[in-house]
Amino acid sequence: MNKLAILGASGHGKVLADMAELIGWQSVTFFDDAWPTVVHNGHWSVVGNTDALLQQLSSFDGVIVGIGNNAIRLDKQALLTAHCAPLISLIHPSAQISRYGYIGVGTAIMASATINLDCDIGAACIINTHASIDHDCQLADGVHISPAAALAGGVIIERGAWIGIGANVRQLITIGANALVGAGGVVVKPVLPNTCVAGNPAKILKQC
Numbered sequence: 001m002n003k004l005a006i007l008g009a010s011g012h013g014k015v016l017a018d019m020a021e022l023i024g025w026q027s028v029t030f031f032d033d034a035w036p037t038v039v040h041n042g043h044w045s046v047v048g049n050t051d052a053l054l055q056q057l058s059s060f061d062g063v064i065v066g067i068g069n070n071a072i073r074l075d076k077q078a079l080l081t082a083h084c085a086p087l088i089s090l091i092h093p094s095a096q097i098s099r100y101g102y103i104g105v106g107t108a109i110m111a112s113a114t115i116n117l118d119c120d121i122g123a124a125c126i127i128n129t130h131a132s133i134d135h136d137c138q139l140a141d142g143v144h145i146s147p148a149a150a151l152a153g154g155v156i157i158e159r160g161a162w163i164g165i166g167a168n169v170r171q172l173i174t175i176g177a178n179a180l181v182g183a184g185g186v187v188v189k190p191v192l193p194n195t196c197v198a199g200n201p202a203k204i205l206k207q208c
């Protein structure tokens, strides 16, 4: 039996678990630092915290971090990497992904996402449901492209940035590290690191 561990008993984690079963993982077990207060995540059991997972790594064929927060996901993936965890990526069978490109370890690509050719997708990213990433985009580690967000060609998204649900980014734009594009935002100018923008056209809302 092939066994998957997911660190992070969140809604995002549940989507990963569902997807994992769909593509053939026979057993999915959650770990979360809220254990033992939290012992279930939807249809799945939560059996321990991060330390417990680190002690049981040899029991699993694959491990992925199911935490939506980009900074925490990156931290947990770094910890797992340091412990030689068998990190995997998960790709929904309905995703359309060009054979010409790269997807980093620990990245999750959800149902109906599209990634066009010559894109470089970093580690521990989330390419969420129905997101669209066009040709020649570069996403650093820990980026989240929310559901139905769209990147035109040649967009650069730096480490840990979050593109909100339904947002659109014009071609050749750079979104800085840890920046946030609010839901439905239309980005037509570069976004500086640690800056939250929103609206159409997107304007600075606050530092983040």
Ligand SMILES: CC(=O)SCCNC(=O)CCNC(=O)[C@H](O)C(C)(C)COP(=O)(O)OP(=O)(O)OC[C@H]1O[C@@H](n2cnc3c(N)ncnc32)[C@H](O)[C@@H]1OP(=O)(O)O
Binding pocket: 128, 146, 147, 163, 164, 165, 180, 181, 182, 183, 184, 185, 196, 197, 198, 199, 205
């Ligand atoms: C599967 C999943 O669920 S993936 C998750 C997908 N979720 C997202 O994409 C959410 C992204 N987050 C957002 O869009 C948030 O609204 C943020 C980060 C832009 C702002 O959040 P907050 O800082 O909490 O702002 P808050 O809700 O207090 O609103 C502050 C002001 O900004 C406005 N505002 C908030 N979000 C937006 C937005 N997306 N676009 C335009 N204006 C906005 C509000 O109307 C409010 O304006 P007002 O002061 O005139 O009343």
